[in-house]
Amino acid sequence: MSTGLSHDLRNLPSDEVEKVAVQRFTAESQETVEDIVVREFPLTIMLNGTELVTLLCSPANLKYLAIGFLFSEGLLKGRDDLKRVTVDERKGVVRVETKTDVMADSEAVFKRLITPGCGRGASFYSAADTGLEKIVRPLTVTGTEILELMKTFQHHSLLYRETHGVHSAALCNTRKILIFTEDIGRHNAIDKIFGECLDKGIPTDDGIILSSGRMSSEIVIKVARRKVPVLVSKSAPTNTAVKLADELGLTLIGFVRGTRMNVYTHAERVTVSRLELKS
Amino acid sequence: MSTGLSHDLRNLPSDEVEKVAVQRFTAESQETVEDIVVREFPLTIMLNGTELVTLLCSPANLKYLAIGFLFSEGLLKGRDDLKRVTVDERKGVVRVETKTDVMADSEAVFKRLITPGCGRGASFYSAADTGLEKIVRPLTVTGTEILELMKTFQHHSLLYRETHGVHSAALCNTRKILIFTEDIGRHNAIDKIFGECLDKGIPTDDGIILSSGRMSSEIVIKVARRKVPVLVSKSAPTNTAVKLADELGLTLIGFVRGTRMNVYTHAERVTVSRLELKS
Structure with a gap:
């Protein structure tokens, strides 16, 4: 935690x-x-020349944030939709141009985007409303692997340890963290x-997402949209x-703390084997 | 924390x-x-017949949430602006009618509302942009009083203890909690x-707001808009x-844990006296 003593900033991302x-x-x-x-940075996303949204974020990986946001909001279907992405870090603007015009009805976009309460995105209340297909990936992961991944994950964030002001997320396979991010949101x-997966063509359908935050419907939809079969958090789900996780075929794991965890849905992907060996 | 054991739901708000x-x-x-x-509930706010926003929230105090939201967004100036508020709990709709028409430009309203990243509201980056006056209230509070209030606050939420899925907030004076709320956001x-203060005519300008969450610019603006002179959280500020708290005359206190706290701005309102007596 923030100690209030002088910090050694050399190891921290200074911006x-x-x-x-x-x-x-x-x-x-x-x-x-x-x-x-922790710094709070206003990032404006321009989509095909129109100002779409200003996100309050941590000032790193702005390009990935913009692409990922547009994908999560259904405004971008995939990498092939992208024509050009330019980042102006000084002005806090990312300009995204797509091959087809996706800004037909801006008010509809705005309405769909709005859901505060520490969240955003439309309020989906059944899987059918999301338009997403059920995830059928036969990935399996052991309890021990989940616990080990979360242990690594929680020791990963220097920024969190020093400021307690950010959330983290990670994409993993069953053995290690592949991408680690942090942001005030x-x-x-x-x-x-x-956004990074989309930009670099990294597949996510055999992946596991780790999150430090609580799991609401919006987070589940975001993860299911990328066909990630397993979502893990140290926090609680709604x-x-x-x-939604049940209906969309997503394995939802919460309250991963110490040697315990709650598997809320699709527990068939989680095996106890190594956990038993270890105990 | 959620124990995974059978819970006694009798003491919890069942809805x-x-x-x-x-x-x-x-x-x-x-x-x-x-x-x-914890339950997640979609509440749609209709303002003068127009659908304004759907908030994901905890299903309690829906009327207060709607009024408070409109006030925070600057769409409601005070209690006198209200003509009628009707709550349809079954449909999840609150209809608010105001004496003057405040829905002139819905797209402008939408644009202003959007700032995700676990937040919302416009991105204000200087106090001048907020249009708010500086708080000059000469309230003083001792360190011990803050610590005692936070201790009471943190033991107040049964819902949090059982689900770890909600945030809490409270309005206090220097001695006790006056209003306590909790919500997934x-x-x-x-x-x-x-919203409750506005509805009941409860003054806030000698009050202290306690929050369980991190303190971003949006939270500071929300509190400063009600002219509350002190904002306290167990978490970190950005x-x-x-x-903004410095410019707006707000005393910002974070990382209140055990017998310690960080006073980030306007420490002139915080005195050590009783803290010293206790030690």
Whole structure:
């Protein structure tokens, strides 16, 4: 956690944090110390020349965030849709041009985008409404592998340890983390992963997504859209997340803490074998 | 935390949770147990007959959420603006009618509303942009009072303890909690407080807001709009939250844990006196 003591910023991404002076109160003392806080960056996404949205995010991997966001919102079907992506880091603008015009009805897009409450995206309440196909991938993963991946994941984020101000997400296979991202928004962290996958042509359909955040319907839809068969978090799911994951064929695992975890849906992908060997 | 064991639901708000069957893995065993998860509810706000937004929220205090949301978004100036508010809990719709027509340009409203990344609202980057006046209230609070309030606050939420799926917020004076709310969204929890204050004519300008969530620019603006002089969280602020709080005259306190806290801005409102007596 943020200690309130001087930090060694050399190991931190310098554009993602800022030093601030704080009054540190303890039971014994009050003193002025230097602390670091995470930066908040407004990124505007222009789609085919039209201003679509301004995301508050952490200022890293802006291109991936923009592509991932557009994909999650259904405005981009795949890599082949992209004509050009230009990033202006100074102005905080990513311009995305697609091969076909996808900005037909901007108000419809806006309406669909809005769902605050620490979330966004439309409110889908049954799998049929999402238009997504059921995930049928026969991936299996052992309980031990999930626990090991989460342990690695939770030790991965220097930015979190120093600021406690970001969420993280990762794409893994059953053995290791392939892509790790962090962002002040839990949605952004996952969009950055999928944006990078889309940009580099990395397949996700044998992957596992790890997240530090709570799992709402929107997160489940985001992950199911990329056909990822397993979603894991140290946090809790909502009832709708459980319902949608069940209907969409997604294995939803929550409360991964220490040597325990809850498998909410499609437990057929999780085997105990190595877990039993270890105990 | 969610134990995976049978829960006694009698003490929980039954419409806010749902029972689910989970596979509970531990190092020693795998078993099917009953767990409870928090409910996610889509609430549509109609403003003067026009569909404005669908919020994903916890299904309690829907009227307060709708009013608080409209106020936070600047679409409602005060209680006197309200003509009629009707809540249809079954359909998940709150209809708000105002005395003057505030839905002139719906697309502008939509654009302004959009900022995902676990947030919403426009991206304000200086206090001048917010159009808010600086808070000059000479409230003082001791370190001990903040610590005691946060201790009470953190033990207040049964829903959180049982599901780990909600954020909480509270309005307090220096001695006790006056209003306590919880919601799957950290923005919603705060909007519910301000909605109730607006509806009941409860003043907030000598108040303290407690929050379980991270503090971004949007949360600071929401609190400053109600002229609340002190915002406290167990979590971290972003750099923009610190900058805006400084400019807007808001005392921003974070990382309140055990007997420690960081006062990021306007520490002149916080005195150590009782803290010193206690130690």
